[in-house]
Amino acid sequence: MVQMKFELMRDFVDDVVNRNAGQRSRLTAILHEIQKKYKYLPEQALRYVAEIMKIPISDIYGVATFYTSFSIEPKGRHIITVCMGTACHVRKSPSVLEEICRYLGVNPGETTKDMRFTVETVNCLGACAMGPIMVVDGSYYGEMDASKVVPILEKYKEEREIISVDPTGKITIPEELEAYRHFVKEKRYPNGTKSIDICCGPGCAALGSLEIADTIEAALKLHGLDGEIIVRRTGCRGFCERGPIVVVKPEGIFYNKVSRKDAPSIVERSVVNDETIEPLLYEDPSDGKKYLREEEIPFYKKQKMVVLANNLEIDSCSIDDYIAKGGYGALRKALFEMSPEEIINEVEAAGLRGRGGGGFPAARKWRACRNARSIDGVKYVLCNADEGDPGAFMDRSLLEGNPHQIIEGMVIGAYAIGATNGYVYVRHEYPTALERITFAIEQAREKGFLGKNILGSGFSFDIGISQGGGAFVCGESTALMASIEGRIGEPREKYIHTAVRGLYLRPTNLNNVETWANIPIIINEGAQKFASLGTEGSKGTKIFSLVGKIRNTGLVEVPMGITLREIIYDIGGGIPNNKRFKAVQTGGPSGGCIPESLIDLPVDFDRLTEVGSMMGSGGMIVMDEDTCMVDIARYFLEFLGDESCGKCTPCREGLKHMTEIVRDICQGKGTMDQLDTLEELAAVVRDTSLCGLGQTAPNPVLSTITYFRKEYEEHINLKKCRAGVCKALITYRIDPGLCTGCMKCLKSCPVEAISGERKEPHIIYNAKCEKCGVCFDICQYDAVIRE
Amino acid sequence: MVTFVLDGQTVTAEEGWTILDAAKYYGVDIPTLCYVEGLSPYSACRICVVELIRGKKSRLVASCSCPVEEGVEIRTKSPRVINARKMLIELMLASTPNSRLLQCLASEYGVTKIRFRPEDRRCILCGLCIRMCDEQMQGGAIGFSGRGVGREVSMPFHKTPEACRECGACLYICPVCELPCKGPLKPGELCNACLDTVQIDPFPSK
Known part of the structure; x- marks a missing residue:
């Protein structure tokens, strides 16, 4: 039976006070009614009573704490009372009480963590003939002994109460969530x-x-x-x-x-x-x-969909879909069955490392933030959705496809850390993601997964949205925080960690979208199951965006430790057009290029770092023989130079000069001395830059020099670009023996650099040629030759 | 009190001191450009980097903002530090040749050649003028605009704002306004007038 239950506390108090004519003499009766309804006297209710009855709150507080039948602490839904009268005492009521406490894991006067039972004692129920006596919610159990305790309580534990739900209202207690889930499954999606x-x-x-x-x-x-x-x-x-x-x-x-x-x-x-x-x-x-x-x-x-699994199952705008798939169950478990410390331990046992790039153990960061003191009790948890790596879109897909999993992860994290406020920082270039996560936050707030007293646990937390403005560097933690505060997105030194002094100088925990999305899975399935996937140092799965010169472009989720070969050939389907695989660039602009010789490398945080690249946020750009590695280094340097905030010297000036040198090499003007200078400069930029952007910016250069030094040397010494990309180093000509004079290239040349008659061999005029390569691509007879 | 090793000497410093504070206290010279006592540290020029060794790990940190830590070893003139500073001086001189301070540092550190394409931007973007105006003069008249290589110190819309009292504090604090000994130099030129007379002491005062 589904019936309306939701009622505002104020409406209820209004009604009770009115029925008692607002008389001071009826105060205890009023408090009894409130206590009966909520099983305790909520502070808000008492304050409201004081307000409408015009009684000082101090008087009401006095009354509420004086009488033992009132409680200002929340009570369990079942109240177990054990009689400790003299008659019961001699009939061994203490052993009954002990057994109850042992079974429920609480002390007399306490409430179980799941808010199901409260154990109380009473000094005589006046039913001494039946002693020892235990009362559960008004039902008397006489002639008790320790052996009878468990079977009786078991009944209350198993009993599924019919919890009524209001499909449009807030979920105020955990049972309502299950009832709502049931309702969604049965009624909404029959x-x-x-x-x-x-x-x-x-x-x-x-x-x-x-x-x-x-x-x-x-x-x-x-x-x-x-x-x-x-x-x-x-x-x-x-x-x-x-x-x-x-x-x-x-x-x-x-x-x-x-x-x-x-x-x-x-x-x-x-x-x-x-x-x-x-x-x-x-x-x-x-x-x-x-x-x-x-x-x-x-x-x-070959994929292992864990984080992305729900992307395939739910409508991205529907919280009901998410709830029907078990959504917010992890939140319920975390809030009512686990302590914050237990949650952090679970995340630690799962071995979850930050998915944003650095791979820092999430639990360590959480613990540092939990232990940090805040001057006014405010702590923040942030979600980094500033996915700026070109070629990466896993965060976008999660934000757009399954935003509630991220929100659920954040609330669990906030509870574990003791945070009060949260922000999702979304990059400006993702309007749909922004829309979806904003909508999802509203839905979650309406249902009571965000806001005050979440699911009746007493824990309050809310999430706001902050929007980027087109700055790659804002993915860096301190720059992101500066940006949320409305300042220039400029990083600062982190000698005092952001876990201690972050956003608005308060302890702040920042995790990436994918990291947050992993949290509900760890809580639901347990650390052990989560850690069963992956390698020694990297547990779970990782989502990669597989792009570039690959047959199956897209998003893939694989267990950590899978080899590059499996990803590229088994899942990605290999390189199209019968081209030869050359390298794969991982980790975005901060990552490096991994050559073909390392294609059997298992993919995890540590292995990728060892070979001079990194996991990064999970972009995987596949390159074939037509890709020039010097040109790739130039591309990333230009990107990073553009995105450098300009604060510190090595990043601002160093990247500028590194770009100049690599550009020279691409144009055939480079020297071997410059190559040495480049390496020397790259090392200093890495060593002295202020933030992660500068410290990792030399990676694309250093990794390509390590694995493709020969190509650099060819550019410098032989003035040759083997991939035929660097325009200054290539020329096009037509082989008169192969040319049939079809005029196709002549017609397609945008600068009219080709001349010739029909059925006569054509000629390319190098002075006019812009080296766009259209003729090369269009010729069916391989008569256009690139040198 | 915090105990640590500074250039081979075991020293103590008060908790909360930066490495630069401690170095000054013990008479160890660390060059600075974007740091001046009385203004908040900005850690941007990186010339004050020192090597911080904790256990087996070593890294370069900006001494102007990195607090001292129990049990670490700090080297202010290790080869890694000197190399980094030399490169930073070379980078800054490539864009700001007419700075006496930078040219002197070049002589001191033995920078005798600029390998990068020089230009004259006449500013190292240390931000001292901005912080001086804001923090000491309560002016807030100037700020950074743009980003990356396009960053500059500027007045809003390049017009003198009302907040500017023309006090000249920005000029006073600027580390690169003074001309080098050999007069105005062309981009790429080095003064090196006292190259052989001032050299950094590899063995700091004991």
């Missing part, structure tokens, strides 16, 4: 498993998946199925290469590259008539094999 899921991640949305979803909805309506089958606009499913993606559930039929035209036929054929639409199924480009279900596709098969 056919919970029947759905059509449309990927509305950024990639698919760009290809029109939102219109497809609308069309499918309309088609369902046409067939009268709109109440029966749910249309879910899910977050990113990872396989962006194949978008837009539509999955028909419960069968899990995976349709890829769906267009709007296909939408009605999906409903007609696949839903109404139970057929499969062959042409829309995924076909493996390497062997032409067709796959029916999502989980069978090689791209998904």
